[in-house]
Amino acid sequence: MINIAFIILSILYVIVAKKVDYWITISRLGFASECPQKFLEKENIYNFTSWGLFLAAIVSLFKVTWFPWWFGVIILAILWYLSGTIGKKTAFKKYREILRELAEEENNLEERDKIEQELNKSDSELLHEKL
Numbered sequence: 001m002i003n004i005a006f007i008i009l010s011i012l013y014v015i016v017a018k019k020v021d022y023w024i025t026i027s028r029l030g031f032a033s034e035c036p037q038k039f040l041e042k043e044n045i046y047n048f049t050s051w052g053l054f055l056a057a058i059v060s061l062f063k064v065t066w067f068p069w070w071f072g073v074i075i076l077a078i079l080w081y082l083s084g085t086i087g088k089k090t091a092f093k094k095y096r097e098i099l100r101e102l103a104e105e106e107n108n109l110e111e112r113d114k115i116e117q118e119l120n121k122s123d124s125e126l127l128h129e130k131l
Helices: 002-028 035-042 043-061 069-105 109-119 125-131
Strands: none
Touching: 002 035, 002 043, 002 069, 035 043, 043 069, 069 109, 069 125
16 A cells, blocks of 8 residues: 555656746746746745655655665655656746747847847756846
């Protein structure tokens, strides 16, 4: 039973963490309108929920019988890394998609050039610039 709880908690953590990282990143990039209103009002609750699921998965990990605990730690570390990476990558993809649409609709050449310069920046440049 605890084995299934570990799997369910791990899956729920990944689902929630990906979304939270997506919303945090896209809002920092200037498109908070892509986030649910409840998230914008109570961002901390979503962060605590994500971390709570992660901690619950860690606690259940020490009772798992299918594999040694250290293997579960490796699994959770990978899931933690992947959920953050996927959430952020998805946000940057959406950010660029919105900018492309704005560039296509923009009639002012100077503004269009600014948008295209933004499109050419790397993910890390965009994130550090917006913080």
